[in-house]
Amino acid sequence: MSDLLRASAIGTGRVRLDGPDKVRGLAPYAYEHPVEHPLHLFPLCSTIALGRVTAIDATAALALDGVVHVITHENALRLADTEDGELAILQDDRIGFRGQYLGAVLAETPEAARQAADLVEVTAEGAPHDAVFRPDHPAVREPEGGGDDIDTGDFEAAIAAAEIVVDQRYSTPLEHNNPMEPHTTIARWDGEQLTLWTSTQGVHPARQTLAPMLGIDPEQLRIISPHVGGGFGSKGLPHADMMLTALAAHAVPGRAVKHAVTRQHMFALTGYRPATSQRFRIGARADGTITAFGLEAVSSSSHTKEFPEVAIKPSRQMYAGEHRRITQRVLPLDVAVPSWMRAPGEAPGMVGLEIMMDELAEACGLDPIELRVRNEPEHDPDTGKPFNRRRLIDCLHEGATRFGWADRDPRPRARREGGWLIGTGVASATYPASRQPGSKARIRHEAGVYEVGIGAADLGTGTWTALTQVSADALEVDPDRIALRIGDTALPNATVAGSSTGLASWSAAVLAAADAFRREHGTAPADGVEAIGEAAENPAEKQFAMHSYGAQFAQVRVQEETGEIRLDRMLGVFSVGRIINPRTARSQLLGGMTMGVGMALHEKGELDPRFGHVVNHDLAEYHVPVNADIRSLEAHWLDEEDPQAGPLGARGIGEIGTVGAAAAIANAVHHATGVRARDLPVFGSDLLAR
Amino acid sequence: MRPFDYVRADDPAGAVAAMAERPDAAYLAGGTNLVDHLKLGITAPDLLVDLGRLDLADIEELPDGGLRVGAMVRNSDLAADPRVRRDHPMLSRALLSGASGQLRNAATTGGNLLQRTRCVYFQDPTTPCNKRAPGSGCSALGGYTRYHAILGASDACIATHPSDMAVALAALDATVVVLGDDGEKRLPLTALHRLPGDEPERDTVLEHGDLITAVELPPPDGAARTRSTYRKIRDRASYAFALVSVAAVLELDPDAARPTILSARIALGGVAHAPWRARRAEQLLAGAPATRESFRRAAAAELERARPVAGNEFKVTMAQGAMGSVLAELAGLGEENEDSPDE
Structure with a gap:
């Protein structure tokens, strides 16, 4: 546990420092x-x-x-x-x-x-060639480096003894991160x-x-x-x-x-999210307590280079359940090479898990939030470590209040306005909270200005701004006296802007450099002096199971005669530690949720197995959500600091907004129509009576 | 992609003449479709005849109260025209449901009618397509068919026409004015687009060099003003092609004791190689009581001839549902559809 950095610039919603150059076309992108x-x-x-x-x-x-x-x-x-x-x-x-x-x-x-x-x-x-993904393909095998299977307790005996069983298969399609x-x-x-x-x-x-x-x-x-x-991982x-x-x-x-x-x-x-199939076999007592937790996940991949979408990741730690059997498999095909797409593993993994939880709640006659409360684990079922500030239930309750969950009639097809059926749904969100060691920052002083150099990246997410704020507080100076330089291997080494670790990892380097600088040069430094600092590992990561959590709520309407689905409103509440810049943070969370909307209702790479390629390969035919698809979108966070995350007190926010969003929408579609969507995306055409 | 010559036409006759000498020439209007095709290698004209300077960008009132829409009137301008909004709100809605604001600012009336299918295989020169390369085969059959035809298709092609505007114009009984080698000709909008048959490479009945100069809208009637609309069902709320769309005008008998239909004019989009005028449904509705049952029966009768392929079976149900829903709304039976068209 470390002392928190005193916030002065941190926590303020400064507008993007690179904004004026971008809107005037003066910020050079690679091709320019x-x-x-x-x-x-x-x-x-x-x-x-x-x-x-x-x-x-x-x-x-x-x-x-x-x-x-x-x-x-x-x-x-x-x-x-x-x-x-x-x-x-x-x-x-x-x-x-x-x-x-x-x-x-x-x-x-x-x-x-x-x-x-x-x-x-x-x-x-x-x-x-073979380009058809199916979970029962004979070539399905363990991923390179092992499946990291979980088999604890006596799963088969537990599921045989369970009072309630949910046994369903869920699927997510090829998705393409096209910045x-x-x-x-x-x-x-x-x-x-x-x-x-x-x-x-x-x-x-x-x-x-x-x-x-x-x-x-x-x-x-x-x-x-x-x-x-x-970038979105691509x-x-x-x-x-x-x-x-x-x-x-x-x-x-x-x-x-x-x-x-x-x-x-x-x-x-340029990479894409591979398809997943997730078969959940869940046994519970009548009161909703999960006793048997089974998941067989399979991901598509490419013979050219293996990359599995590890959909089991969130199921390892989300809910209790004494007897567990969890396996990840992969099916390599003669197709293009998949890669990271925002929240790899968690985003599709929480589709299956959180739709399953909705089904389990229905089977037990429980409110889906109450079901999650009853399955809150005391410690990480995966590693046995204590959780670090697991505030899932706080997020669910805060979200329920803000969203107006209490007056919900749980019965499907209970609410109708004109020709529209209206429903609401909820799902949990989670993402690992970690920091990468090894980034270095160099601070150099010249005429009252501190040049902070680190090879970090700004994907439009706000690094230019937020890292300037962190630098200012680290050096205890006004942000106007910080000249940040990023995005160049001529600068000190920086780890990747990925796995929601960017800002936390780079800030650790900046904090170390600021410490070194003040130690070596004091508060009235001469011109031309500099110091370098390196980000160390976060010792708390060995001690605790460190994750962020959130809750996603959605309301949809479905036109009965045509199947059209509209997202009336969506609200997320997240527990992510200290927020460095509320303006850019909100933007990232909203963007993440919007990507979840695409996952729920729009995005699907249509691979034609006869040819072996995705045929809807442009942004007119591969749909991502547009403004007209989403009437109201809100992101909130718990007001908190996480000392275990280091002096910054912040955990990453780049990906958690996407996680759980799709399941909340799919659950809302079920509440509206009574039709259970287990294969995403759910299209209006899937809801028409046949 | 290959190099091409470029000329700018000064008047319609000059444009037609420029095309006459060059069998591989193409007209360039808004360029929103053609320029993509040049880049993707879908078409490779050796001459572009730019229509940008033609004096065809006005909307004029005709002596009979109709409107003459110049072929170079931009989609945005046509949608916003107060006379169109007043007399033919269905057309305005159809235009605004198409493409995006940027594209509508560039796309023209004539170009909109002559835009080509968005069949993913037509747009991908690495796959066979009878429309792009006659005789090479139809990749959509047995492939990705979500946006493909359920009515009037052939073994050679199951593509759909992508225009929203054309669907409204079909229901409006609009007339297309064409200048060709042999002078001006006029044809009903519903006769412009072809069904694919065994010549899917031909989208329309126009000959090489024929130039659409205007689209004429008939004088408005009360029904067109008050009981007409355009509804588009699609996979996202904006900037998506229609899975199914419905343009409809419903005329009720003011003298009848119970609500009775005098006439209906209905066209469907997203279901065929051409805007699909639902004549069979119209016949059944003329004189029928304005009830949900009438509308359901008429929609079912129209879709009886539907021949969906694997992957687009849902369109039959969706088209019937959309037709029934739109007609009920126009008859005042249902509550208003709360979805407003794109702004």
């Missing part, structure tokens, strides 16, 4: 960075799902005016390390999924590059030195991945990414587009190569 005489890249992508390239004829493309080079597996730089199947592109003739990079055209204009790409003749030999700014990179090799202007959630982690593959030292690779137009790990641009630039030394992934290509090349 000015470079001399750039070449433009357009990729060649596989149109089969499995097989081999037998020939590539670039003669016609190279004959076109303005075309400089066509890179393929026949002429690309050999990588020093090809372990990572997603990133080791253009190394051989193998095709592992439809849409895979097979090469690229470099030309003086984007138009010429695109035209030439059409002229390159790729001949490939196809093999029968407004696509994945973009400018690459330039100057001798043995490579510079990438790119859009990433972590310049240092990207460098740690790419440099060894390219056979260069980390110091030979500089990555610059001051502004990121949204820019957390470098994807093949970054490697493609680096390889292409290697063929034209000294020239910058620009590549912006098209919206259509993003659906195959």
Whole structure:
């Protein structure tokens, strides 16, 4: 337990410091960075799902005016390390999924590059592919590195003895995190030195991945990414587009190569959330106490590189239940490579768990909030550790009051207005609270201004602003005297903006640096002095099971004759420790909840198994919610500080807003219509009488 | 993507003449659909004839009280026109339920009618499509069919026409004015779009070079003003194509003792290769009592011919539900649909 940092700038809703530059178009995104005489890249992508390239004829493309080079597996730089199947592109003739990079055209204009790409003749030999996800597929297996199964007590005996049993399967689809700014990179090799202007959630982690593959030292690779137009996890790990641009630039030394992934290509090349199937077998006493907790989760994945959506994560710790059997499995297919999407594991995992809890409440004749109260575990059922400030029930009660839950008639189809059925639903939210060690910050003083440098990222979430506030309080100066620098590997190492650990981890480095600076240079420092500090591990994480919690409430209306679903209102209450900036925090929580709305009602990658790719691959056909879909959206938080989280007293907020939101809506749809939606998203067409 | 020539037409005759010499030329109006197609490689014209300078951006009143809408009138302007809002609120609603504000500011009346299907396979040159590449096959059959036809489709194509405006115009009995090589011709809106048959590459009856110059709206009647509406059922509340949409005008007999239907004009969107005028339902409704039962029966009769494919069976129920709901609302039977169209 540490002393909390005294808040002065922290807790104030400062407007985004980068806002004015962004609205005036002065904040440079990756593609906009000015470079001399750039070449433009357009990729060649596989149109089969499995097989081999037998020939590539670039003669016609190279004959076109303005075309400089066509890179393929026949002429690309050999990588020093090809372990990572997603990133080791253009190394051989193998095709592992439809849409895979097979090469690229470099030309003086984007138009010429695109035209030439059409002229390159790729001949490939196809093999029968398998792109159909089903949990009973014979190839379902433990994930690489083990399934981390839980089998405690005597599950089968407990479920056989249970008075109430819920045995249901739930599913979530392929989902695509498509930030407004696509994945973009400018690459330039100057001798043995490579510079990438790119859009990433972590310049240092990207460098740690790419440099060894390219056979260069980390110091030979500089990555610059001051502004990121949204990431949602899809820019957390470098994807093949970054490697493609680096390889292409290697063929034209000294020239910058620009590549912006098209919206259509993003659906195959920049990660997505794999599909999940979750079979819950839950046994309870008549009073709702869970005695047997069973979950078999299966995630789709790719043969090219494994990434399972670990849907069992929240079920490990959410509720009590003495006899437990929990397994995670994966099914690799001949499809594009999945990756992180906001709250991987928790977001889909809480779909199954929280719809199941609604079903269990109904089976027991209990209010769903009361059911959760009765299954509140005394300590973490997974690790046996005590929880750190588990305030799930506080969130549920606070939310119930704010939402007006008390006067709810629990019967489905009980409320009707005009041709509309109205229902309300609730679900819990959770997300791990952790901090990553290893970030470093450098503080340098010059003429009353403290330059704080750290390779952190701002995905539009507010890092520029919030980390300035933290720096100001750490140094006990006005925020106007802080000059923050982020998003550059030339700055001290920073961990990734991922797993809701960004601000907490970077702040720990800033606090350490501020301590060192004041210790070494006092409160009246000379010009030019500096100090460096490094974020240590949070010792409390060894001692406690550390999670954040929340409660999500939703009211929907469903048109009886047409099935149309409208979200009247949605309200979330979260326990996330101290809030650094209420303005940016609210925005992040609302954004997370909005993503949950998409998960509940809209988002679904339609993979056509005959071809092996997602066919609704643009933002007109792949739907995310728009303003008109949500009439009222509110995010609240418990007024608290968490000393176990370190001097900042804050836990991450980037992901918890998404968790539980979809289940609350699905539960509200059931309350409105009596139709239980177990496969998300639920469309109005699913609610029509057949 | 391939390079193309570009000319800017000064007048309609000049535009038609520019097209006549070039079989691979295309008109460019708002560009909201064509420019996407150029980038994606769905079409590759060798000449674009830009219509932006044509003097066709006015809405004029006709001697009979109707309106003549120039082909270059922007969707936003047409939706906001006070005469349209007063006389044909259904058209205004249909326009505002389409696309997004930015797109409506650019999209034109003529271009809206001639926009092409949003079938995901048509829009993806890496998959077979008879409409894009005749003879290559229909990928939608056996594929992702949520937005596909249940009425009037063929084995060659199950695509739908994506326009909302055209559905309202079909119910309005609008007329399309076309300038071609051989002078001006006029045709009912309902005769403009084709069913796919074995030539799905042809969306309309127009010949190469034919230029839509205007759409004429008939003089308003009381029913169009007071008992007409457009309802669009879709997967999200804005910026989504119709799963099913209904444009309807209902005329009740003012002299009848009990509420009785004089006439109904109904068109469906999202269900066919063309705006689908529901003639069978209209016939059943003429003279029938204005009851929910009448509306249900008429909707069921219209959808009797529906041939859904795997994945869009729900549209039959949805279309019937939407028709019944809209007609009941127009007859004053139900409570008002609380959903307002997009602003």
